[in-house]
Amino acid sequence: MKGRRVLVTGMGGELGSLVASMAENSEWAGDIMGFDVDPPRRMLKRSKFVRVAPTEHDRIAQLIHDFNPHVLLHVGVWEPHARLATSEAESCTELVAKAVFDAAHEVDSLETAVVRSGIEIYGSGSYSPQIAVETTPIAPNTVYGNMCRNIEDQASELRNARGINVCTLRLAPVLGAHVPSPLGRLLRLPAIPYYGLGNPIFSVVEDFDAATAFMQGAQRDADGVVNIVANGAISMLRATSIGRRLPLPSFGPGWWFAKNVSSVAGAPMPDHVADLIQNGRLAASNEASHLLRFAPRHSTTEVVTNLYQWPSIERIPARKQVA
Numbered sequence: 001m002k003g004r005r006v007l008v009t010g011m012g013g014e015l016g017s018l019v020a021s022m023a024e025n026s027e028w029a030g031d032i033m034g035f036d037v038d039p040p041r042r043m044l045k046r047s048k049f050v051r052v053a054p055t056e057h058d059r060i061a062q063l064i065h066d067f068n069p070h071v072l073l074h075v076g077v078w079e080p081h082a083r084l085a086t087s088e089a090e091s092c093t094e095l096v097a098k099a100v101f102d103a104a105h106e107v108d109s110l111e112t113a114v115v116r117s118g119i120e121i122y123g124s125g126s127y128s129p130q131i132a133v134e135t136t137p138i139a140p141n142t143v144y145g146n147m148c149r150n151i152e153d154q155a156s157e158l159r160n161a162r163g164i165n166v167c168t169l170r171l172a173p174v175l176g177a178h179v180p181s182p183l184g185r186l187l188r189l190p191a192i193p194y195y196g197l198g199n200p201i202f203s204v205v206e207d208f209d210a211a212t213a214f215m216q217g218a219q220r221d222a223d224g225v226v227n228i229v230a231n232g233a234i235s236m237l238r239a240t241s242i243g244r245r246l247p248l249p250s251f252g253p254g255w256w257f258a259k260n261v262s263s264v265a266g267a268p269m270p271d272h273v274a275d276l277i278q279n280g281r282l283a284a285s286n287e288a289s290h291l292l293r294f295a296p297r298h299s300t301t302e303v304v305t306n307l308y309q310w311p312s313i314e315r316i317p318a319r320k321q322v323a
Contacts, residue, residue, distance in 0.1 A: 003030035005109065006218070007069035009100055010076030011049055012036030013083075014179045015116075018211040019075055020047045028219055033067050035060065036076065037092075041178065054092040057099040064103035071218045072104055072113040077151065079118075080144050080270040082180040093147050101154040105161055112165045114217035115155045119170050119203075119227060119283040120145035120272045128200035128233075128280025134170075134225045134287050142272035152225075159223070167217035167291075169210070172229040172283060173276070175303050176207030177310045183276065185267035187239055187307060193258035193277070194236035196249030200280025201233040206303045209296040216292040226292060227285040232299040236277055242301075243308040 006023050010016035011034025023029040024045055032047040034040075040049055052059055076096045078089035104110055119126055123139035126132035140146045152168055159166040173183045183204070186192060205228055213228045240247040250258040255278075259269045275281070288294045298306070 002028050004028055004070040004111075005030055005067060006032045006071045006073065007064060007067055008032065008034035008047070008073045008075060009096060010034075010036050010074075011047070012038035012040050012051075013075065014041045014176065015174060015207055015211060016040070016075040017042045017044065018207060019073055019214045020044055022211055022215050023047070023073075026215060026219070029071075031067075033063070033069075035063060054095040057095065057102075060096065060099035061103040064100065064107060068107050068109045070109050070111050072100070072110060073214050073218060074100055074113065074115045074151075075214065076100070077116045077147070079182065080272065081182040081268040085268075086143055086270050090143055090147055094150060097151050097154055101158055104158055110162065110164055112167070112218055112221045113155065113158060114167045114169065114214050114222070115151060117148040117152050117168050117170045118144060119172050119229065119281060121148040121152065121170060122283065124279075126281045126283050128202065128282055130282065132227070132283040134227055134285065142270075142275055144270065144272040165221045165223040167222040168225045169213050169217065170225060170227045170283070171210050172203045172205040172227075172281075174207050174210050175204050175307055179207050182268060182270055182273050184307060186262060186269060186273065187243060187245075187304065189245065189262065189265055189267050191246040191248050192236065192240045192243075193248045193250045193255070193262060194240070195255060195278045196251040199235045199237050200278070201235045202276050202281045203229045203233045203283060203300045204303050205230045205296060206298045206306075209298065213288070213292060213294050216294045220292060222291050224287060224291055226287045227283045228288065228294075228296075229283045229285060230296045230298055230300040230303055232301055233282055234300050234304055235280075239304050242305055
């Protein structure tokens with residue numbers, strides 16, 4: 001159906017603005033509105049953006065009520081140490097999710113919701129060499145994993161109460177040219193710590209593929225849980241080799257030291273990233289192909305290889321100091 005009103009939460013972030021850009025270019029999306037604490041990271045042609053703080057529960061609810069969307073794309077999830085420290089990310093994610101889902105229970109036109117989650121929700125079920133699929137029991141053991149479980153619980157309540165389609169996308173760690181990712185920052189350090197007692201493997205996904213999955217979930221009115229993961233896997237040692245970085249084997253007290261040094265170097269290591277390095281994290285999808293008609297365009301190795309081809313920030317001093 002054409003002309004559907006689309007609401008994008010987290011439109012100010014890199015992934016949210018990419019999702020909004022794709023919605024603008026789709027044939028089925030009509031009016032598009034989004035909100036976030038910061039303006040969009042890319043130029044949007046016809047989307048309406050509203051700047052709002054996570055603490056403004058009533059304002060967020062009123063925006064959603066007034067817009068009365070047919071499609072809800074809930075991208076507004078703060079991964080710890082992507083843009084906010086762990087406690088702030090957890091608080092902001094919880095506040096926005098509560099406001100969004102409270103309002104979603106009451107809007108009349110809502111037909112489909114596509115919700116961001118993460119494969120961190122599987123916990124030890126995704127440790128290398130085990131591979132988590134959509135039927136793997138969830139057992140989150142990190143802050144981010146529990147944040148994802150909280151979102152999924154609210155999404156399930158919405159499905160049960162309203163009978164609408166709810167597509168939950170469990171994303172692998174998202175990497176992209178401008179994506180604020182704690183794993184991406186760590187991989188771009190000159191020297192990269194890895195857990196010296198093993199060399200577990202993990203999977204990631206490109207931001208374009210993640211955004212495409214949101215579009216497919218909305219267009220197809222998908223209902224269910226889908227893992228969104230690039231094909232293949234990679235280890236930290238292999239990643240350091242591709243990036244021509246110095247590998248730093250660490251374990252015991254050295255692992256504690258490595259985690260703290262990475263923070264000083266500008267790449268804080270939240271517990272879900274530390275868990276990935278120590279144990280690996282693997283997932284695959286049994287649902288993406290038939291539920292979304294989706295397949296990632298880049299493998300995990302290609303995504304990591306591209307990571308090292310993206311230019312670093314060059315700081316150019318002002319020609320004239322005025323203060």
